Amino acid sequence: MSRCHDRGGLAESLRGVDVVVDVTDAPSRGRTASLEFFGTATGSLLEAAASAGAAHHVVLSATYGESVHVAPVLMRPVSTDDVAAAPAHVAVGGPLFGVLEVAGPEEYHLDELTAKLLAARGGPA
Template sequence: MKAPVGSPTPRRKETQTRVVVAGGTGLIGSRTVARLRDHGMEVVSVSREEGVDIITGEGLAEVLRGAEVVVDVTDAPTRTEKASVDFFGTATATLVEAAAAAGAEHYVVLSVVGVERLKSGYFRAKLLQEDQVRRSPIPFSSIVRATPFFESVETTMLMNTYADSVHVAPVLMRPVSANDVAAAVAHVAVGVPLAGILQVAGPEEHRLDDLAAKLLAARGDLRDVVADTHVPFFGAEIGERTLLPAPDAHLGHETFAQWLARR
């Protein structure tokens, strides 16, 4: 598999690199675990289902023992401001402290393209998370910012539904597949630390209201899609280009049509 444009060359070692993935059973986490194992890494998944609590720290010291890389793809239980700030403020601090105590050398965290421009509680909490990672005592850190996943486009669409219509903000975006995000996160984790940010986006630019219309049609839903500039995106009112990545972003491979057909 080719590495993302601008990503480092994977390390080659005689022994397996031990990588711990926090949030390893989620949408991105489960795919990241699989990609890392494809790279020949020794991978340990961290989640409550596996008896590890990143809020209280229960089980973290044991699971992080010998870890060289920690990948953080956790997410808040809801997108409200309080829940997001509470979750990232506590979970990231707990993870970073435990990773540093275990001697981890590299911390990789998944964030959001445009997070510095999105003025809502959830995205402010993500900026807080990024800052905690940058200021941590772990020698190296890397931030992977992704554009909205195809799945989050569907979630956004369902937030503003009415009897005969669905209201969606007419904004531009490059939505990306979870598989492409996981591949990029895994490449960063096995490579030389970025000491910066890698943006990951989908291969095509779309308008969110056009995507919503295609999703409704695929579901056999006959409601109209209304382009509404006042509809927020996960709590944040956004401009037409707020969600677009930088020109040098790494572009994934899976298109929206391919994802829709695969579903």
């Protein structure tokens, strides 16, 4: 059982903290398993953080797709270093009470970027 599911152990681990940074990842990419995992883990973290008196809770959320069709939507790819730094910057700042979107400086169409990636890897474009 992970510490996120062990409410007693988690509350003990968070005693005295001011900030909780949640970068958990589900052990499964299946929809039902992921929803169950994050529902339990996030609920446990929020409850333990509140009970520990933490005034700030930062969550990094990433989505994964399993679809074959790639929509021609605009996106702004971001480096993993920037993604990793964002929760740290938020954690040491004041609560946002909202959403911070992290994105790179250049815009691309997702379908075109995917086609380039697949072609570079020798797959179908």
